[in-house]
Amino acid sequence: MFIIKCPYCGERDHSEFSYGGEAHIVRPKQPTELSDDQWAEYLFMRKNIKGLQYERWNHAHGCRQWFNVGRDTSNDKIHFVYKMGESPPK
């Protein structure tokens, strides 16, 4: 249970949002050139980090915007929120 600060609407309960998984996994530019290993890496392999994870959330029951969150998965503490297309704060 935690509160997420939507960059557009402010602080809301996490139940207003839907989770979009690990962030910064870029869709391959040239899918036809990919080997099976590279496809597996893109489609299935995940860091599944215990610790600070960069992830995507959508404010499904609010402004419906996507954005990124830096959350510690070992205690659900959110360290920062940043917009789509931005790189995570250092």
Next chain:
Amino acid sequence: MKNKYSIFSLIKNAFSYHENWQRAWRDPEPKKTYDAVIVGGGGHGLATAYYLAKEHNLKNIAVVEKGWIGGGNTGRNTTIIRSNYLWDASAAMYDHALKLWEGLSQELNYNVMFSQRGVMNLAHNLHDVRELKRRTHANRLNGIDCEWLSTEEVKKFCSIINCSPDIRYPVLGSTLQRRAGTARHDAVAWGYARGADSMGVDIIQNCEVKGIKRKGDSVEGIETTKGFIKTSKIGIVAAGHSSVLANMAGIKLPLESKPLQALVSEPIKPIIDTVVMSNAVHAYVSQSDKGELVIGAGTDAYISYTQKGTHEVVEGTLKAILELYPIFSRLRMLRQWGGVVDICPDASPIISKTSIKGLYFNCGWGTGGFKATPGSGNLFAHTIAKDEPHKLNAAFNINRFVSGDLVDEHGAAAVAH
């Protein structure tokens, strides 16, 4: 040698007020070297060690557990055991486990309280009916007992289910696997631990693995909170923490770790003598021998290692439970807890070698691996000892995510444990 548990040992020990029972397993310090080390002292890890010692004659082995044995998902699950999975590979693998359950108390000389009280899977819409009937046929073709019950038969088999056509998701029928049921979770861990220990396996608790030492493409040993342990074979059975251990070895797994919750009610008189599951509304319930209703909730949507879940998930489950069983409406819930489950994209496990020599993974059981405990240990032991999979776990290799040969069990597994 261990004393055999029997009615006579029970009577004998009653005379000394049960104060002289032998320890069930030793509490050894780790040796410097082992032939194989199993990481994770849950049911699967302990079963692996048991079968390695028993069937593959590997005695110089250890199980290292960061907390206490059975303290992970083994001790947190709702203990549903069944084998009515859709695909041939899964059906064969889960039924192998179910057959081992059927003789497990005798095998281990430890009462695991395996109770074949039947498991029902309810259908609430046309799609459910089709899907579950298809699964019934698939099961029967695979020699797995499965029956289809009409709404009237559902009512007859479990009379407290609300079979009124007026509820939001009416009951349109159900499958029933009569050989399915429940077992006592702790007893499974303890029974395997006792059995493995008596064959010389070292069970080392409060010993966390912190690193995996590699030399090129093979393993050399593990760094633990009790020092370095040298070994050439490492079998990792760490459930929700599998990815953490994979990271230590420098490989990636296709897993996501999420919280999954369960709860029990105050104890009441016997009211439900089977297990009833419903995928569509996500509710399932059984009753423990203590009289508590055992209710499983769902997973949270996001990755988290906090081992607790959110209230909305519990609320959603309880709403469905109350619609299906109005008789429970005054019941109070006593305890709620969570576990961290390792979910695979195709809802099937991984019991496999890896690209690193001597490193084996048994993971991805997600929300439904308790039922497989004996089979999983048995097949993983084979894989480690022979350095190749048994034919029953060949399909559950890690390469299927590259080849695309997935074992999609979302229909049979999904939220239904």
